[in-house]
Structure formats: C-alpha cells, structure tokens
Amino acid sequence: MSAKKLLLIDDDLELTELLKEYLSPQGYELDVAHDGEAGLSLATSNKHYDLILLDVMLPKLDGFEVLKKLRTSHLTPVLMLTAKGDDYDKIFGLEMGADDYLAKPFNHRELSARIKALVRRMALLPSGSVQQNLKLGDVVLSPSAQQVFCADNIVELTGTEYSILHLLMINQGSLVSKQDISEKVLGRKLAAFDRSIDMHVSNLRKKLAVFSPEEKIKTHRGAGYLYVVPA
Numbered sequence: 264m265s266a267k268k269l270l271l272i273d274d275d276l277e278l279t280e281l282l283k284e285y286l287s288p289q290g291y292e293l294d295v296a297h298d299g300e301a302g303l304s305l306a307t308s309n310k311h312y313d314l315i316l317l318d319v320m321l322p323k324l325d326g327f328e329v330l331k332k333l334r335t336s337h338l339t340p341v342l343m344l345t346a347k348g349d350d351y352d353k354i355f356g357l358e359m360g361a362d363d364y365l366a367k368p369f370n371h372r373e374l375s376a377r378i379k380a381l382v383r384r385m386a387l388l389p390s391g392s393v394q395q396n397l398k399l400g401d402v403v404l405s406p407s408a409q410q411v412f413c414a415d416n417i418v419e420l421t422g423t424e425y426s427i428l429h430l431l432m433i434n435q436g437s438l439v440s441k442q443d444i445s446e447k448v449l450g451r452k453l454a455a456f457d458r459s460i461d462m463h464v465s466n467l468r469k470k471l472a473v474f475s476p477e478e479k480i481k482t483h484r485g486a487g488y489l490y491v492v493p494a
Contacts, residue, residue: 266292267382268311272302272329273318273344282316285371291378299324306333313382317361318344319352327359334360340381340422344369350458357462362423363449364459380450385422397432400493401475404432413474423448424467427460431480431490440487464488 269291273279279295286293294312296302299321306315306329315333319326330341343356347366356364365377397404403412404425411418411428420428426448431439441460445453453460464480471479481489 266290267313268292268294269314269316269378270294270296270302270305270312271316272296272299272306272321272326273316274298274321275318282371282374286375286378289375298322299326299329303329303332306339307337312339313385314378315339315341316344316378317341318367319346319356327355330356330359330361334421338419338421340385342377342381354458354462357459358466360421360466362421376451381422384426384448384450397429399432399435399490400477400479402432402471402479404429413471416474418470418474420467420470423463424470427463428467431488435490436492438483438487438489442487444487 271279271282271293274297283293294305296305300323317326317329340362343361343364345352345364345366353364362381363377365374401414411420427444430447442453444460445451468480479491481491
C-alpha cells in the first residue's frame with residue numbers, strides 16, 4: 264500500500280518537526296510549509312495530497328485565505344487547526360469548506376484518529392467502478408464519478424458534503440441523526456456543542472439552492488436531518 268501524502272501548513276517549527284516524527288512511522292509522507300503563500304502553492308501544485316492540515320494563524324496568508332483560494336480549484340480534504348475554545352474560527356472554517364477542525368493544543372492520538380478517519384472516508388468513496396446513479400427529484404448523485412448534479416448543473420461539493428448528501432439520499436424519508444452523520448462521515452462521535460454537522464448541511468443546502476429552490480433537506484431540531492421525498 265502506498266503511503267498517504269499529507270500537507271501540513273503551520274508556522275510552528277517545533278510542532279511541525281514533532282508531527283513529522285510522529286506521523287512518518289504511521290505510513291504518512293508529510294510535506295511542510297511554514298507560511299500561507301508557500302502552503303497554497305504546494306496545495307495547488309500537481310502533487311496529490313490525501314489531506315491538508317491547515318493552521319489558522321499563518322504569516323503572509325492566514326489559514327482562511329488559503330482555504331478560500333484553495334476551494335476555488337481543489338476539493339482536497341482540509342483539517343483546520345484552530346485556537347482552543349475559539350468557536351468563531353471553527354465555524355468560519357467550516358463555512359469556507361473545511362472538512363473538520365481540531366483545537367490546539369491537541370493530543371497527538373486525537374490528531375492521528377482525525378487524519379485516519381478523513382483519509383479512510385476518502386478512500387472508501389467509489390472510484391472507477393460502475394455504480395448506479397442515485398436520483399431524487401432534480402438531484403442526481405453519481406457514485407462512480409463522485410459528482411452531484413442539480414437541475415442538470417454540476418454542484419461542486421467537498422468530500423464531506425458529498426458523503427453527507429449520499430447518506431441522506433440513501434435514507435430518503437427517514438431521519439438521520441447528527442450522531443450517525445458524525446460517526447459515518449467524520450469517523451468520530453459528536454461532541455457536545457459541536458456544530459460541524461450543522462455547518463456542513465448548511466453549506467450543502469446553499470449549494471443546492473443555487474440551482475433549485477425546493478427544500479431538499481429538512482431539519483428536525485435536536486434530532487437530525489431528513490432528505491425530503493420528492494413530490
């Protein structure tokens with residue numbers, strides 16, 4: 264099995280060296296950039312990365328600017344590294360297309376678990392094999408192409424948004440709890456006051472609404488989400 268390639272964008276030299284020593288024995292190839300400009304250049308180069316670890320506080324370009332520019336052309340999974348307890352950074356990062364976040368200082372085992380979950384989820388996405396499209400109303404999800412169309416328009420989704428939509432569509436008409444979404448999509452239990460699933464669903468709704476005004480995902484407050492059965 265080939266090593267998974269990670270890009271770490273963080274200006275903390277000591278931390279980056281420690282993470283290289285920690286992650287390399289786990290089978291990861293780790294490239295490092297110490298400022299936002301260098302990180303964005305690597306992230307948008309021809310080199311494939313399975314995951315990007317992106318700090319918020321960076322010189323030259325901060326993490327949010329890097330993410331915003333990255334998402335105009337690349338859907339590489341991004342794990343944001345935020346300040347501990349700073350809910351604004353977490354929510355803003357998710358709104359801009361981050362797949363998950365982890366607050367600093369973090370436990371290395373927790374970081375490893377988050378990386379494994381995101382990389383494993385991306386590896387499980389169907390690729391190359393011919394699978395039947397899932398069509399509900401004017402939304403078509405193509406597992407073989409890993410693409411989503413709404414009213415015949417392609418909808419650019421992150422891997423997390425795609426996985427959430429797929430989970431909701433295969434369970435159309437049935438409530439899917441936020442706990443289930445977190446465990447099946449992010450690979451972790453949903454913590455108290457964690458709004459990550461809410462933000463991903465909000466982003467998903469906005470992207471679908473660009474092409475279709477009909478409500479597709481209904482919220483059951485405190486319980487979860489339901490994909491509305493087309494009339």
